[in-house]
Amino acid sequence: MAEFLLEIGLEEIPARMIAAAEAELGRRVTELLTRERLLDAAGTVTTCSTPRRLAVRVEGLALSQPDSQDQLTGPSWKIAFPNNVAGPAAIAFAKKAGVEVTALVKITNPKGEYVGATVERKGRATAELLAADLPKEVLSIYWAKNMYWRAGKPERSVRPVRWVVALLDSEIVPLEIAGIAAGNSSRGHRILHGASPVIISTPAAYLDALRAAFVDADVAARRHTIRKALDHVTRAIAETQGARWREDHELVETVVHLTEWPTVLYGTFEQEYLALPEEVVVTVMRDHQKYFAVEDKAGKLAPHFLTVLNTQVDEEGRAIIRHGNERVLRSRFKDAQFFWETDQRIPLTARVEMLKSVTFQKELGSYAWKTEGNLRVVKSLAAAVKAKGISFDEAALVTATELAKTDLTAELVKEFTELQGIIGGLYAKAQGLGETVAAAIYSQYTPASTDDAIPSTVEGQLLGLADRIQTITAMFGIGNAPTGSKDPFALRRAANAIIKILAESSLPLAIGDVVSSAGDATDAVRSFLAERLSFYLKDVRGFAYDVVSAVLAAGSDDVRDAIARAEALTAVRGSADFVAVSAAFKRIKNILKQAAEKGETPGGLTESVLVRQEERQLFAASASLAGQVASLRQQRNYTAALEAIATLRPAVDAFFEAVMVMAPEPELRAARLALIQSVLEGFSGVADFSEIVVS
Amino acid sequence: MSSVQSNVGPATAIVPSRPVPLTFQELLFRLQSFWAARGCVLQQPYDVEVGAGTMAPETFLRVLGPKPYRVGYAQPSRRPADGRYGENPNRLFKHTQFQLILKPPPVNVQELYLESLTAIGIDLSRHDIKFEEDNWEWPAGGAWGVGWQVMLDGLEITQFTYFQQCGGLDLDPICAELTYGLERICAFLQDANSIYDIVWARDPETSVEVTYGDVRLEEEVQFSVYNFEFADVDKLWEHFNRYEAEAQSLLEQAGALLKAEHASVTDKQRFPLLATYELALKCSNLFNLLDARGAISVTERVGVIARIRTLAVGVARAYALQQIVA
DSSP, X not given: OEEEEEEEEESOOOHHHHHHHXXXXXXXHHHHHHHTTOEEEEEEEEEEEETTEEEEEEEEEXXXXXXXXXXXXXXXXXXXXXXXXXXHHHHHHHHHHTSOGGGOEEEEETTEEEEXXXXXXXXXXXXXXXXXXXXHHHHTOOOSSOEEOSTTOOOEESSOEEEEEEEETTEEOOOEETTEEOBSEEOOOTTTTOSSXXXXXXXXXXXXXXXXXTOOOOHHHHHHHHHHHHHHHHHTOOSSXXXXXXXXXXXXXXXXXXXXXXXXXXXXXXXXXXXXXXXXXXXXXXXXXXXXXXXXXXXXXXEEEEEEESSOOOHHHHHHHHHHHHHHHHHHHHHHHHHHHHHHTSOGGGGTGGGGGSEEETTTEEHHHHHXXXXXXXXXXXXXXXXXXXXXXXXXXXXXXXXXXXXXXXXHHHHOGGGTTHHHHXXXXXXXXXXXXXXXXXXXXXXXXXXXXXXXXXXXXXXXXXXXXXXXXXXXXXXXXXXXXXXXXXXXXXXXXXXXXXXHSOOOOOHHHHHHHTSSOOHHHHHHHHHHHHHIIIIISOOOHHHHHXXXXXXXXXXXXHHHHHHHHHHHTTSHHHHHHHHHHHHHHHHHHXXXXXXXXXXXXXXXXXXXXXXXXXXXXXXXXXXXXXHHHHTTOHHHXXXXXXXXXXXXXXXXXXXXXXXXSHHHHHHHHHHHHHHHHHTOXXXXXXXXXXX | OHHHHHHHTHHHHTOOSSOOOOOHHHHHHHXXXXXXXXXXXXXXXXXXXXXXXXXXXXXXXTTSSSOOEEEEEEEEEEOGGGOOTTOOTTOOSEEEEEEEEEESOOTTHHHHHXXXXXXXXXXXXXXXXXXXXXXXXXXXXXXEEEEEEEEETTEEEEEEEEEEEETTEEEEEEEEEXXXXXXXXXXXXXXXXXGGGSEEEEOXXXXXXXXXXXXXXXXXXXXXXXXXXIXXXXXXXXXXXXXXXXXXXXXXXXXXXXXXXXXXXXXXXXXXXXXXXXXXXXXXXXXXXXXXXXXXXXXXXXXHXXXXXXXXXXXXXXXXXXXXXX
């Protein structure tokens, strides 16, 4: 068994893309080796990466494919060997199979007698196979944004490929990627190691050789180093007792993929900048500088930051780098402070007028137009909620809606666009507009993703719903509905947020209420939201796709009700009785469909027409169960309703055992169709069981 | 060497333990000589107002077509809306980019770039340098590329772009575009808290210093005043429309001529597309002025940018065609 190493050296890959590409490289190599029968049962494929390289190491690799025999089947024996003498067909087949005519044999299979040939295949040498097949796997790796670099544009990738290492044990595999011939020479850290090559003797020596050249290619090890160093350096901050760095998983991943040899340094900024809202301070540090925030024992922001370096320096170097980073941060804070102060000169209430000159969408109008639209929608939603006895501060809701977009005119938001809404909320609070107004403005864009929390107040929830349904309806109105993978106005995200708010709040609103609050409801908007509900149930809540189809077929307006039904259905779907009833419902649906195609319609359902005991029993059982199920549904006790429906099994089974629905007598046939239709309709209110896939 | 130094006398005595950081003009000299030594043509700044070094024809038009070219130039870049009357220590109406085009890029372009940092006095062993993804785009020029912002101790000092398309045309070969922000780099080297405190020049005999503020503050103030207060909006529109009309008319003529089979190669080659491009640049600068005056509503914005794009992309396409004819 051999070991293999492939390292592709690139110019700095965007941090956000590395993890997925590394995984894809591992997957592609595994698939290739498995397909080509080169990987031992105990073989392993491991990957690593830095900003400048993707690498994959294979252990338990065969040095060549096993030889194999293929049995080929050719033309019919009679045709190929007329009178048992090889004819043209036999000669052609032998030639194609690469064997002598005399080596052809007669094989007999259930279809008859055929010509057979046994072909010996010599396994290819692994090195040769990898050289031929690996380059295209590497160049097929998906990148969100590609570039050309060589003249004549022979290939595209995320960044130029600059070197390739490919070793089978200690031998170089003669492959070429993007015009670069593989060798055994890698590169070390740009500064700490410099330009001299890093020779890799064997795949097993790879990580250590790189470590000696100040590159830690093991991603998990780098992550560990960074976390440890963050802890360690934070403890060294003497000025703040019990200092802790603020956990930020995403930022850790970013710096892991921005460094080959990470070390951590802390810096300090002037106390006065802590007067800025914490959101602004953290955003400046995190989004603009990739710094970690530091907090004191009580969780309050401390005037320090942690930066992850891609180098290791002496004491003087640390002082220089600290000074440089502090300088940059100070000027960014100064800007933020300046904007904050400038913005306060014009309160939000005086900015409403300014929205006329901020375009929302060029065919629709300005943000003043948008605000008027939102007001209409929010008032309609407020009325609907109030009618159902929910109390909230309606005046605050209206004020929040009027002012919600005014922060778009603020300098601070122009500088930190990711803080829109949040800045508005902070200004509203600072300008004495009240907690309720401020909180609603602050949280208007949440949830920003499916794992974000919804606004915590009724006012915030209603504003969030109104803003999004107004946008969706208006965009659909001018033909900007998402198509396929194209959703330039992020309407799917907006709709996902609507569903999430309806699902996770206690607002007494159904999808239909939200849609109609935005004016003339179009079916397109309605079905767009239904589709997002289906997405939510499947991808966010994790319900099986057939459960979701079944539940939504029985109603998709009330989001929380659909969730409850999906939960109940998931709970009972495994029981044998339920499976049988589902199968029967599917059968009923098919019979009714086929009957309808023949122009047969169910007649009136009178018990007296039914002749067999089994059908009378089904009639009786379903009639007695119908009331019970209806009342359980009324109480939203869906699990009990479904369990009750499952008790229908003996009657249903017996019915289909004994009764032929499509009886020759027209009257009987119509009655039987009516019976099964009533069963289907009577018990499909929780879910359409015919959608359930029975394995 | 030593005899020369001893002749200087007192100068040797005041050599500090750390080298004196470069002045603004020395920074430019060093970058220019570094890149001249690596085969670059040193051009002078383009003498029409531009918002960035990319817009100068030495970049925008030279990147088109197959001819290899290496050029470097300092380009004063005007962004009227960024003016702050000389009051903000970090923001300028006009800043200076050292713009470098390497077409095609050498395989060691990043290493060369890092060497250039050493050449301007940055000891890389005592700094943290990162290449962080940052893609560049100039929609009005139909131009984009992928690359990095180069971060030095948390400060963005260079935009490094692999130019992919210009004028909506795929580039082949592509080129590397390096844009050094000179004021920023110099403030960093000199540890100046304000751009205006940067030492622009130092008299080697008297050690008298001339600061960035001495050289440019007045210009920043007066142009902020003009851009924000005095520029006559109607006149700006008028200028815009006239430049646009002339550029449009030239483009139409170019289109007809370059496609005409009977027209002579000489006539095609001498057609003034470079002048047409200047007219497009004028429109771009006028747009920026109108924007600074707050005269362009967000609604109008998209439309006006589209008009500039028509001109810039039109010139790029015609120019690419003209190069093939030649």
